[in-house]
Amino acid sequence: MANEKKINYVILGLLSHEPLTGYEIKKKIDQSLRFFWSGSYGSIYPTLDTLEKDGCVEKKEESSGRGKIIYSITERGRMLLKEWLMKPVEKDELRYETLLKLFFGGELGKEGVLTHIQRFEEKIKQELLLFEMYAANLEKVLDEEEHKYYLLTVKFGIESYRAFLNWCEQAKTLLS
Amino acid sequence: MANEKKINYVILGLLSHEPLTGYEIKKKIDQSLRFFWSGSYGSIYPTLDTLEKDGCVEKKEESSGRGKIIYSITERGRMLLKEWLMKPVEKDELRYETLLKLFFGGELGKEGVLTHIQRFEEKIKQELLLFEMYAANLEKVLDEEEHKYYLLTVKFGIESYRAFLNWCEQAKTLLS
DNA sequence: GAAGTCATGTAATTGGTTACATGATTGA
DNA sequence: TCAATCATGTAACCAATTACATGACTTC
Numbered sequence: 062m063a064n065e066k067k068i069n070y071v072i073l074g075l076l077s078h079e080p081l082t083g084y085e086i087k088k089k090i091d092q093s094l095r096f097f098w099s100g101s102y103g104s105i106y107p108t109l110d111t112l113e114k115d116g117c118v119e120k121k122e123e124s125s126g127r128g129k130i131i132y133s134i135t136e137r138g139r140m141l142l143k144e145w146l147m148k149p150v151e152k153d154e155l156r157y158e159t160l161l162k163l164f165f166g167g168e169l170g171k172e173g174v175l176t177h178i179q180r181f182e183e184k185i186k187q188e189l190l191l192f193e194m195y196a197a198n199l200e201k202v203l204d205e206e207e208h209k210y211y212l213l214t215v216k217f218g219i220e221s222y223r224a225f226l227n228w229c230e231q232a233k234t235l236l237s
Numbered sequence: 238m239a240n241e242k243k244i245n246y247v248i249l250g251l252l253s254h255e256p257l258t259g260y261e262i263k264k265k266i267d268q269s270l271r272f273f274w275s276g277s278y279g280s281i282y283p284t285l286d287t288l289e290k291d292g293c294v295e296k297k298e299e300s301s302g303r304g305k306i307i308y309s310i311t312e313r314g315r316m317l318l319k320e321w322l323m324k325p326v327e328k329d330e331l332r333y334e335t336l337l338k339l340f341f342g343g344e345l346g347k348e349g350v351l352t353h354i355q356r357f358e359e360k361i362k363q364e365l366l367l368f369e370m371y372a373a374n375l376e377k378v379l380d381e382e383e384h385k386y387y388l389l390t391v392k393f394g395i396e397s398y399r400a401f402l403n404w405c406e407q408a409k410t411l412l413s
Numbered sequence: 414g415a416a417g418t419c420a421t422g423t424a425a426t427t428g429g430t431t432a433c434a435t436g437a438t439t440g441a
Numbered sequence: 442t443c444a445a446t447c448a449t450g451t452a453a454c455c456a457a458t459t460a461c462a463t464g465a466c467t468t469c
Contacts (some may be wrong), residue, residue, distance in 0.1 A: 066427080066428060066429080067334070067337070067428090068428080068429080070337070070341075071337065074337070074340065074341035074344070077341065077343070077344045078343070082447090082448070082449090083448075083449065083450090084447065084448050084449075085447095085448095093340070094337070094340065096331065096336075097331055097332060097333045097336040097337060098332060098336075098337055099330075099332075099430095100429090101429075101430055101431080102430095102448095102449080102450075102451095103429075103430060103431070103432090103450090103451080103452095104428075104429055104430080106449065106450055106451085107450085107451085126437090126438085127436095127437055127438065127447070127448065128437085128448090128449095129447085129448070129449090130448090130449075139344070142341070142344060143344060143345065146338055146341060146344060146345040146349060147345065147349055149356060150334045150335045150338060150353060150356065150357070151334060152332075152334055153332070153333040153334055153335050153357075154275075154331075154332045154333070155272065155273055155330075155331050155332075155333075155397075156273065156274060156275075156328075156329070156330045156331075156332070157273045157274075157329040157330070157331075158243070158326045158327060158328055158329055159326045159329050160272075160273040160274075160390045160393060161243070161246070161247065161250070161270070161273060161274055162322055162326060163386055163389050163390055164250065164269070164270065164386060164387065164389075164390050165246075165250035165253065165318070165322060165386070166383075166385070166386035166389070167253070167254070167382055167383040167386055168250070168253050168315070168318060168319060168322060169319065169322040169323065173322060173323055174386070174389075177326060180325060180326065181326070181329075206343055207342075207343040209342075209411065209412070210339055210340060210341070210342035210343055210350070211340065212411070213339050213340075213342070213350075213408050213411065213412075214336045214339055214340050216404060216407060216408070216411075217336060217401075217404050217408075220400040220401070220403055220404040220407070221331075221397060221400050221401070221404075223400065224396045224397050224399065224400030225393075225396070225397070227396055228392060228393050228396040228397075231392060231396070232389050232392070232393075235385065235388070235389065235392075236385070236389075242455085242456060242457080243456090244456080244457080258419090258420070258421090259420075259421065259422090260419065260420050260421075261419095261420095275457095275458095276457090277457075277458055277459075278420095278421080278422075278423095278458095279422090279423080279424095279457075279458060279459070279460090280456075280457055280458075282421065282422055282423085283422085283423085302465090302466085303419070303420065303464095303465055303466065304420090304421095304465085305419085305420070305421090306420085306421075
């Protein structure tokens with residue numbers, strides 16, 4: 062596992078919780094990590110292959126049923142995951158097209174800018190509701206240690222999105 | 238300008254304010270857009286080329302001095318920029334390695350997680366100070382219309398970063 | 414005259430995504 | 442039986458970044 066691309070660690074991290082198929086890994090990413098990470102089949106399946114060749118994961122083909130391929134993490138995989146987890150973070154990146162369009166608002170005009178803010182606000186409100194539901198569910202099962210860490214990331218989403226909504230109000234005032 | 242990659246519009250947007258060289262475009266991105274966008278020479282110079290071939294920008298080579306190539310936007314470029322600005326936003330994306338590492342905190346352990354939170358907090362505090370300076374400067378020159386839109390994006394940064402710091406406190410409490 | 418910045422550009426690589434192909438299983 | 446979902450995989454593409462190469466101008 063010479064290369065350091067993050068999808069390696071996303072997969073190892075998810076497998077460190079429980080054995081999963083490629084398909085299930087994709088679902089976990091879309092459900093639990095979607096706020097701060099993404100990944101496609103086109104990166105997941107090939108990465109599972111190389112992780113197996115490098116002895117970081119083991120595969121087990123179901124003999125009955127659909128013949129699913131269930132991957133689990135090896136000791137070596139767990140070690141490499143831990144090593145990466147301890148390293149300082151390299152990059153936290155925000156890429157908001159909304160802000161890009163607002164920055165060029167002089168060309169777009171006030172009405173157009175307000176439309177973007179409106180759309181943004183609605184999307185954030187919806188997402189926030191979901192996050193608040195996740196958080197409420199996680200709070201109920203905090204006895205399990207890992208849930209604490211999931212909750213941490215959900216709370217990050219909640220705090221951020223509340224701030225975004227707060228900003229929407231400010232922005233509308235500033236423009237009116 | 239058949240393809241829709243965003244760097245096209247970043248450049249057109251910056252040139253809609255004033256004529257610039259490729260080098261200056263890079264600086265503007267790093268200074269004013271860095272919170273929500275990025276771009277490298279390897280994408281800027283080739284894009285300027287194709288934008289010129291498509292009649293969206295015009296170049297003017299300085300005869301004296303260093304022979305800088307100064308680009309300015311054409312009417313066609315301005316039109317295409319406006320068209321894009323009016324379209325709904327396609328993607329607002331956050332990619333925070335910090336949150337990824339926290340999500341796998343079960344494997345890393347409490348101390349490790351706290352270290353990441355600490356590092357994150359320090360970085361955000363520094364950035365926030367800068368944003369607050371920018372905002373203060375912009376508030377002084379709000380008579381110029383475009384500054385309002387710059388301020389909007391800076392304020393987004395400020396609100397977000399304050400929320401992040403608030404989350405850091407919550408997180409530390411939750412873990413202790 | 415050396416270091417730093419200004420300035421333009423390119424080749425190789427990266428870290429993916431998208432779209433497609435294929436087929437089994439499940440539930441209405 | 443038919444749509445939806447489960448499940449695996451690949452080929453082509455893409456929007457960049459990184460690292461390098463080159464050289465002029467400025468400032469100490």
